[in-house]
Amino acid sequence: MATYDTLGATYARIRRPDRRIAAQIHAALGNVTDVINIGAGTGSYEPPQTVLAVEPSQVMLAQRPPGSAVxxxxxxxxxxxxxxxxxxxxxxxxxxxxxxxxxxxxxxxRVARRRIVVLTWDQRVFREQFWLVREYLPQAAAFDDTRAIPTDRLAALLGGARQEPVPVPHDCTDGFAAAYWRRPHVYLDPRVRAGISLLAQTGEDVIAPGLTRLADDLATGRWHSRHAELLTHETVDVGYRLLVTDL
Known part of the structure; x- marks a missing residue:
């Protein structure tokens, strides 16, 4: 399976932090004095109090901007x-x-003194609410089934955590899986797909038939007719969740 040393090369360009999601994450962190970011990638959403980032991929570390935390x-x-x-x-x-x-x-x-904040997703909601995997790429949803962690299980492992829905704005700047829910044509761009682990790790050959159907539905207007109501929404809840634990 591809790792972030191979699929993470576009992250600095495609996965730019969204200010609204950043505000929710920083509010969840609260008035802490220092923060450590685990699985930090290129440094998205790190607040000013970040003192250390931990990341296994050298490709991702190399894309951290100047002035980032150590x-x-x-x-x-x-x-x-x-x-x-x-x-x-x-x-x-x-x-x-x-x-x-x-x-x-x-x-x-072990490492946190006061608080742990985890951003993840509820696979059940994601499967039901996100049109891309529901209608076009069920193979990608099946791949996610193998790696998604049930949020209730995660909350229990954390020692008890409150769960906050994270709405995805229609113009989200962070190109994660559901970021383009109101911009379906973007999923046809291979450079964008390369920055979405769900699609990159499922494999282009597997998702190609579904993408061909999506391209056809966009060209004929079928997608827009089917999702006319969705196009009126400013945000959607497709299952992304913040889990916040106080220690």
């Missing part, structure tokens, strides 16, 4: 950090890539 190459399951290393630890759209979820969550709890 970064180390390591994995969530074995953090090179002392106990109670920071007020807060955040892990954003990363836990589904971990090889040992229980070990990773144990490490988050």
């Amino acid at each position: 970064a180390v190459r390591a994995v969530a399951e074995r953090l090179p950090l002392r106990d109670d290393a920071a007020d807060a630890v955040m892990a954003l759209l990363t836990i589904h890539h971990w090889t040992d979820l229980v070990a990773g969550i144990r490490e988050l709890r």
Whole structure:
């Protein structure tokens, strides 16, 4: 399976933080004095209090902008950090890539003094509400079934966590899987798909027939007729969730 050393090359350009999602994440972190970002990638959504980023992919680390927090190459399951290393630890759209979820969550709890913030998604809602996987790419949804973590299980592993829906704006600047829910033509761009792990890791050969049907439905107007009501929405809830745990 592709790793972020091969599929992460476009992240700095495609996966730009969305200010509204950033505001929700930073509000969830609260008035903490220092933050460690686990599975940090290129540094999206890191607040000013970030003192360290942890990321296993050198390709991703190389795309961190100048002035970013100090970064180390390591994995969530074995953090090179002392106990109670920071007020807060955040892990954003990363836990589904971990090889040992229980070990990773144990490490988050060990390193954080006050708060843990995790951004993930509810696969059941995602499957039901996101038209791309429901109507065109069920193979991608099936791939997600193998890696998605039920949010109730994750909340329990975190020691109890409140869950906040994260609405996706229609003009979201962060190109994650459902970011283009009101801009369907964008999914036809291979450069965009390369920055979406769901599509890149499912494989172009697998998703090609569904994308061909999407292109045809866009050309004929069928997609727009079918989703006329969706086009009036400013945001949608397709299952993205913030889990916030106080220690």
